[in-house]
Amino acid sequence: MAEPDAVVVETTGSEGAEAVAAEASPKPVDPDFEPEIIVFACHYCAYAAADLAGSMRLQYPSNIRMIKLPCTGKLEVIHLLRAIEAGADGVYAAGCLEGECHYLKGNLWARQRIGQVKRLLAEVGLEPERVEMYNMSSAQGAEFARVATEFTDRIKQLGPNPLRRHGVSPHAAAREAAGDVAMPEEAPAGASAPAPDAASATTEKGPAE
Amino acid sequence: MITAERKPFDEILDLVAGKKKILVAGCDTCVAVCLTGGEKEAEILASELRMKAQADGREVEIEHTAAIRQCEWEYLDMIAEKVEAADVVLSMACGIGIQSMAEKFAPKLVMPAVNTNMLGMPQEHAVWLERCVACGDCRIGLTGGICPVVRCSKSLMNGPCGGSHDGLCEVTTPEKEEIECAWHLIWDRLKAQGREELMLELRPPKDWSKSSSGGPRKMVREEAKPV
Numbered sequence: 001m002a003e004p005d006a007v008v009v010e011t012t013g014s015e016g017a018e019a020v021a022a023e024a025s026p027k028p029v030d031p032d033f034e035p036e037i038i039v040f041a042c043h044y045c046a047y048a049a050a051d052l053a054g055s056m057r058l059q060y061p062s063n064i065r066m067i068k069l070p071c072t073g074k075l076e077v078i079h080l081l082r083a084i085e086a087g088a089d090g091v092y093a094a095g096c097l098e099g100e101c102h103y104l105k106g107n108l109w110a111r112q113r114i115g116q117v118k119r120l121l122a123e124v125g126l127e128p129e130r131v132e133m134y135n136m137s138s139a140q141g142a143e144f145a146r147v148a149t150e151f152t153d154r155i156k157q158l159g160p161n162p163l164r165r166h167g168v169s170p171h172a173a174a175r176e177a178a179g180d181v182a183m184p185e186e187a188p189a190g191a192s193a194p195a196p197d198a199a200s201a202t203t204e205k206g207p208a209e
Numbered sequence: 210m211i212t213a214e215r216k217p218f219d220e221i222l223d224l225v226a227g228k229k230k231i232l233v234a235g236c237d238t239c240v241a242v243c244l245t246g247g248e249k250e251a252e253i254l255a256s257e258l259r260m261k262a263q264a265d266g267r268e269v270e271i272e273h274t275a276a277i278r279q280c281e282w283e284y285l286d287m288i289a290e291k292v293e294a295a296d297v298v299l300s301m302a303c304g305i306g307i308q309s310m311a312e313k314f315a316p317k318l319v320m321p322a323v324n325t326n327m328l329g330m331p332q333e334h335a336v337w338l339e340r341c342v343a344c345g346d347c348r349i350g351l352t353g354g355i356c357p358v359v360r361c362s363k364s365l366m367n368g369p370c371g372g373s374h375d376g377l378c379e380v381t382t383p384e385k386e387e388i389e390c391a392w393h394l395i396w397d398r399l400k401a402q403g404r405e406e407l408m409l410e411l412r413p414p415k416d417w418s419k420s421s422s423g424g425p426r427k428m429v430r431e432e433a434k435p436v
Contacts, residue, residue: 078249081256085263120253123218124260163263 035089035155037064038174039148040079042072043183044102045138046094052141060145061152065171067182071095072133073106074181079174080117080131086173087164090155092132094147100137107135127158211239211303212337213246213323218257224320225297228269231258232295233322234288234310235275236302243337246301246323248275254301254322279306285313292317345419345426351407353398358415360391366412368392 041047047068053060069075072095083091093114095107111133118128132151136143164170175182215221225231233255241247255273262269274291276284279302285292292298292310297318300307304325311319329337342359348366349356358364362380369392372379378388399405417423 076249078252078256081253081260085256085260120257124257125264126260163260 029156030159033156033160035063035152035160036087036170037061037090037092037148037152037155038083038088038170039064039066040069040072040075040091040093040174040178041066042095042102042107043068043070045096045100045140046134046136046144048138049094049136049140049144052139053144054141056141058141058145060148063152063155064148065174066185067171067175067178068185069178069181070183071101071103071106072110073101073103075110075113075178076181077113077116077120079178079181080114081120082177083170083174084117084121084126084130084161085163086168086170087161088130088170088174089158089161089164090130090132090151091174092134092147092151094134094136094144097135097137107133126161126163129154129158130161210242210329210331211305211325212243212327212329213240213301213303213325215245215250215254215301215323216321218261221254221258221299221320221322222261224322225258225299228296228318230270230294230296231255231272231299232291232297233258233271233273233299234279234292234301235273236279236300236306237275238278238280240301240303240306240323241275243329243331244335246303248273251275251301254299276302276306280309282309282313285310289314342420344415344417345423346416348412348415351410351412352395353402353404353407355391355395355398357391357395360389360394362388365392366415368395 039046041050047066050066072093075093080091080093093110095110096102098107101107114131114133117131121130122128132154134147134151136147233251235241235246235248235251237247241249244250251273255271258269259271262271272291272295274288276288278284279300292314295317297320298310298314299320299322300310301322302310303323304321307319307321311317327337327339328341328343330340332338339359341356344358347356348358357366357368361368362378363370369390370379373390373393376390376393378390381388396405396408399407419426
């Protein structure tokens, strides 16, 4: 049974994230380290926010690889574990603002599952800060870019995932793990087409496809 | 249903230390419903063990599987091949399933990945409460459907004792979650049923030989035996 009081999931506040990163990693940052970060994004908010960030020509790190879900409530613990196991340096879920989930509570379930993954990673001896839950609305393109930047910085501070192996694609592994719930990568009907610079970060084709 | 809790990760690591081929075997009945040892949880534990082995630089082959019910020979047959190929099986079933596995595949090493803890009632999603200890001599027909054996801290057959206050058991402490006095509950229930006089009946000592105190129990249904 889950221990409700074990690990508190970080909020989306940048101060909190910076504090975690600074505390967890006193070692110097390797300037050549480019982390691979898997983002499980909700179709209704974060994915649309990414589109908006692209339309707004906002810059955010190209380290993130998106996997679109109909709702972050579809995210399971094993999806995140598989990504980390395959060497993903960081994984985060981006769901709707709390109270505004299209399916009412999916993002709250996701938050609890991220909390469980943090506990499991700690058991194994990996940094719980490698996974996180963020919330944003579809109108928050700037927030999408800020979160992507903040989380990438945090993972750069932590350094590479020690489980990283040559020839193993974390994005492909995560897509395969979430294969039964992930949505196709193309832009949803009616949504604005992502700008070229955003497209490169958001529409990578996974080898699993 | 039978409920169980996963053992601490370090304890599980000790149980499989030095083994090269580990099979994590879930059970898709009771322990799956209590979200502890079904196929999903077996997959999660296998993933954790793989990550740990990899982080420590150990080469270990770790797989997961699940039986529909580990406590029945027929379902164990369905995972026999994987079990035979493993050096050790980490079973996430209840104690019955783990022992069935150990007996069927003896002398294969079968280790428990969970602690079986109770016969519980799901009170709400993700919360289970103990409601039965399988004492073999059910008396709840006389106690308004509330079991004093499991719900009274002293298992009194003639309650309440002097430690019942405001409906709570004296075992309740500020640090502990409140325990309702079973005999207070029984009184309220009997009153609602108009059977308060049952409280005045003196109950003789219970026959504990029908519980596990009388040695391992066995049940045979002659009429249902195969012909």
